[in-house]
Amino acid sequence: MLTRPEKFFTEIGTDAIDRGLADPMLSEFFSAVMSSQTGTQALRLKSFLPYLSLCSDRVTDDGPPPIFYVGSQSSQRDLFGEGWAAPATVSKALTTPDPELEHAAADGYRSALNGKPYYGYARTPVSIDGNLVEVAFERLIVAIRPSVQSDYRFCAYFGVIQDLQKKT
Amino acid sequence: MQPIIITTLEEYYPEHAQPKVADKNDLKASVEAAGLSDMWNMILTFDYGVTSPDELSPEKRDEFLNVMSLLLKAFDR
Numbered sequence: 001m002l003t004r005p006e007k008f009f010t011e012i013g014t015d016a017i018d019r020g021l022a023d024p025m026l027s028e029f030f031s032a033v034m035s036s037q038t039g040t041q042a043l044r045l046k047s048f049l050p051y052l053s054l055c056s057d058r059v060t061d062d063g064p065p066p067i068f069y070v071g072s073q074s075s076q077r078d079l080f081g082e083g084w085a086a087p088a089t090v091s092k093a094l095t096t097p098d099p100e101l102e103h104a105a106a107d108g109y110r111s112a113l114n115g116k117p118y119y120g121y122a123r124t125p126v127s128i129d130g131n132l133v134e135v136a137f138e139r140l141i142v143a144i145r146p147s148v149q150s151d152y153r154f155c156a157y158f159g160v161i162q163d164l165q166k167k168t
Numbered sequence: 169m170q171p172i173i174i175t176t177l178e179e180y181y182p183e184h185a186q187p188k189v190a191d192k193n194d195l196k197a198s199v200e201a202a203g204l205s206d207m208w209n210m211i212l213t214f215d216y217g218v219t220s221p222d223e224l225s226p227e228k229r230d231e232f233l234n235v236m237s238l239l240l241k242a243f244d245r
Contacts, residue, residue: 042206046214056242066242069211069235090237093244146206152243154207 006134009104011111011120017140022119023160025051026140030117033156039148045156050074053157057113057143063102064109065155066093075137075159080128098127109155112141125167136163192221192229195236207239 016022017030029051032044045052053076054069070077070085077085080097087094096102101124108118123136139159146154199208212218212232221229 042210045210049211049214056239056244058242058244066238068207068238068242069215071215086231087234090234090241093241094238146210150206151203 007104007124009107009120009122009124011108011118012138014117014119014140017119022140023138026138026158026160029158030119030140030142033142033144034117039145039150041142041144042146045144048156048158051158053077053159055109055155055157057153057155059106059109059113062106063095063099064106066095068094070094074157075161076157078161079126079135079164097129100124101126108139108141112143112155113153115143117142121162123163132167134163134165134167135161137161192233195233195240198240199236202240202243204239204243208236211235 012021014030017027020027022030025048029048032048033041036044050071050073052069052071053067053074055065055067058065067076074085076096084094084097096105104122104124108120111118118141119138121136121138123134125132125134137159139157141155141157143153143155146152196208199205212221216224216228216232218224221232224232
């Protein structure tokens with residue numbers, strides 16, 4: 001009988017994208033960003049923005065940077081819901097609702113902010129409003145400088161859900 | 169959603185006094201002061217397809233301004 005670990009995050013590397021093994025839209029986004037010069041990459045985001053989540057460059061030991069934008073068709077909006085993605089009032093920074101997921105996901109953001117775009121695959125249980133689901137997804141994270149004059153960067157997250165199952 | 173349990177009077181915050189969406193001009197000034205105007209312009213033009221929040225419906229304007237409030241918190245500025 002085949003068994004698999006309940007939770008794993010693994011880096012596949014962007015070579016897999018170049019070899020055509022990634023989701024087509026994710027690949028298109030990666031090509032658009034990588035073919036642009038630093039400081040002009042943000043100009044290529046328009047057609048991809050609905051699929052992206054954007055967060056700051058403030059990664060911590062405990063988790064990825066806080067999120068400020070969740071695209072209308074992004075995987076995080078699909079997974080965590082409209083109420084999470086577009087809060088009616090803003091009283092604190094936006095993070096994903098599962099602290100364990102936050103902790104496990106942070107390395108990809110560190111890699112991207114260190115100048116190496118991160119492409120990986122993960123399968124993990126996630127707690128959403130007290131309900132446990134198991135989700136498998138591929139994700140690409142790239143750090144982008146909004147313009148050549150900007151003194152900060154933001155992370156663009158492109159996730160694609162491959163499998164989603166309720167856990168009993 | 170988990171119920172919010174209030175145990176002391178100090179924790180009570182009347183519903184009518186809940187924070188509303190930040191004022192547009194104050195928020196724009198805060199974003200500019202934080203050096204984040206690039207993000208204001210990018211999201212406003214790319215996603216909402218306008219150059220000013222005044223061109224948006226009230227619902228869309230509130231949504232955009234909430235994104236900008238999240239932006240300030242995300243960069244801790």
